[in-house]
Amino acid sequence: MILILLGLLLWSGAHFFKRLAPDARAKMGDKGKGLVALLSLLAIVLMVIGYRNADGPVFWGRSAAMGGINNLLMVFAFYLFASSGAKTWITSKIKNPQLTAVKVWALAHLLVNGALEDILLFGGMMAWAVATVILLKRSGVTPAPYVPVSAKKEITAAVMAVVVTVVVMGIHAALGATPWG
Numbered sequence: 001m002i003l004i005l006l007g008l009l010l011w012s013g014a015h016f017f018k019r020l021a022p023d024a025r026a027k028m029g030d031k032g033k034g035l036v037a038l039l040s041l042l043a044i045v046l047m048v049i050g051y052r053n054a055d056g057p058v059f060w061g062r063s064a065a066m067g068g069i070n071n072l073l074m075v076f077a078f079y080l081f082a083s084s085g086a087k088t089w090i091t092s093k094i095k096n097p098q099l100t101a102v103k104v105w106a107l108a109h110l111l112v113n114g115a116l117e118d119i120l121l122f123g124g125m126m127a128w129a130v131a132t133v134i135l136l137k138r139s140g141v142t143p144a145p146y147v148p149v150s151a152k153k154e155i156t157a158a159v160m161a162v163v164v165t166v167v168v169m170g171i172h173a174a175l176g177a178t179p180w181g
Contacts, residue, residue, distance in 0.1 A: 001117055003050025008124040011043035015128070019135040047121060056116025062178075066111045071179070073108035074168070077101045079161035086157045092146035096136065102129040 014036045018025045025032050080101035083090045094100050106126035169179040
């Protein structure tokens with residue numbers, strides 16, 4: 001579990017750096033993006049290894065109903081993430097769709113995974129997303145104004161969310177998880 005915690009701390013530190021030390025981050029220029037990407041990748045590796053090797057107590061388990069809700073929430077999370085890049089209609093209603101996607105992703109996973117390592121990993125990522133939203137609000141960062149997009153872009157984002165969900169579920173199944181309940 002220590003690797004999960006180290007991964008969360010590294011992930012958070014890499015992502016908070018821009019908000020907590022904007023001048024130092026600005027001095028790094030484009031090299032800073034590469035560093036954040038590298039640290040983020042390392043954080044993910046630590047979290048995955050830590051999660052796969054963890055064996056904590058289980059506080060709640062999966063139910064058929066929660067499995068279905070989880071899957072629907074995951075489609076929504078991927079839609080939010082895709083929408084942030086495509087600037088679809090929902091971005092006019094949700095200020096930070098990528099961070100909202102992380103919160104939805106974390107909640108979905110917590111509904112069906114109740115072991116200590118799940119609470120640490122998914123709860124930690126949810127806490128990071130909430131803290132990031134707070135930092136963004138305090139720093140005065142506001143999203144770009146919404147500009148209507150074509151129906152084709154809206155449909156593409158929705159279709160891509162379903163496709164990515166199925167691919168991710170396949171990866172989970174290949175790794176031994178049971179995403180379909």
